[in-house]
Amino acid sequence: MEHAGSKILPEDPEATEIGLGTPATRAEIIEKIIDRGYAKRIGKKAIIPTDAGIRLIEVLPEKLTSPAMTVEWEKQLAEIGSGTKNPDSFMCGIRQLTSSIVSSAAVPYTFGPVALGKCPICNGNVYEGKVGKNYYCQNKTCGFNVWKKAAFHPTISPEDMTFLLKNGTLKKPSGEYTLLKEAPYIQFEKAAFTPVKVDEAELSAYLRSKGITPVSKVASHGSFWIPGGFEIKPIIQEINKKYHVPAGFSKDAKALGHRPGWFIKGGYFI
Numbered sequence: 226m227e228h229a230g231s232k233i234l235p236e237d238p239e240a241t242e243i244g245l246g247t248p249a250t251r252a253e254i255i256e257k258i259i260d261r262g263y264a265k266r267i268g269k270k271a272i273i274p275t276d277a278g279i280r281l282i283e284v285l286p287e288k289l290t291s292p293a294m295t296v297e298w299e300k301q302l303a304e305i306g307s308g309t310k311n312p313d314s315f316m317c318g319i320r321q322l323t324s325s326i327v328s329s330a331a332v333p334y335t336f337g338p339v340a341l342g343k344c345p346i347c348n349g350n351v352y353e354g355k356v357g358k359n360y361y362c363q364n365k366t367c368g369f370n371v372w373k374k375a376a377f378h379p380t381i382s383p384e385d386m387t388f389l390l391k392n393g394t395l396k397k398p399s400g401e402y403t404l405l406k407e408a409p410y411i412q413f414e415k416a417a418f419t420p421v422k423v424d425e426a427e428l429s430a431y432l433r434s435k436g437i438t439p440v441s442k443v444a445s446h447g448s449f450w451i452p453g454g455f456e457i458k459p460i461i462q463e464i465n466k467k468y469h470v471p472a473g474f475s476k477d478a479k480a481l482g483h484r485p486g487w488f489i490k491g492g493y494f495i
């Protein structure tokens with residue numbers, strides 16, 4: 226480290242004499258960095274940056290993280306020491322730099338993924354997946370994973386997930402959802418709103434107007450089936466909103482000849 230400056234200012238004849246501290250101060254600086262949690266020892270020889278260390282470097286302006294700046298300061302201080310530089314002009318430069326760094330730091334900066342809350346299993350941080358399809362626990366061995374979209378629950382937004390992690394339950398128009406400590410992690414519990422009895426004829430007519438032919442097993446104490454996959458989800462959500470009844474989904478519905486489809490239990494019908 227004491228030679229750091231020589232790599233940065235190779236053309237400067239004095240550069241070899243200017244470095245970042247001395248071997249004596251180096252140990253102290255490294256201990257301070259470890260002490261503050263910005264780096265850690267791996268075995269006896271290696272020191273690696275911690276997440277906090279990496280993030281600190283990300284947050285700090287490039288100028289402050291460059292050894293070149295310290296080298297430049299050391300050089301100017303040496304010039305002040307030898308009487309060739311005016312200390313006031315050095316301090317004026319420091320003041321200007323400090324003021325510009327502070328004003329740029331006032332801009333809000335978010336780094337890395339933001340934790341949505343604590344994992345119900347291991348209390349680790351829960352993050353939104355990079356491609357935005359799921360929510361996962363930071364601890365890979367934990368296995369906590371919630372899909373944003375799944376057949377048995379409505380779309381869970383990051384705000385919903387934060388609420389679920391904090392409160393354990395979430396009310397949506399289709400019902401109340403509970404966060405479990407084991408797969409599938411989210412469970413539909415009960416309709417949070419009093420269901421409105423569904424008029425079968427009215428619902429069938431509505432679906433036909435959308436080009437969908439439902440299959441009703443209500444008369445034989447079965448469910449009312451609506452063939453289709455996620456492409457008809459907006460229609461299912463409309464039905465949820467109108468009647469406050471939950472709709473389930475099956476990829477392989479027997480009633481529909483093993484096609485995918487949504488179902489509303491017969492008990493919800495007039």
Ligand SMILES: [Zn+2]
Binds near residue numbers: 347363
């Ligand atoms: Zn976990």
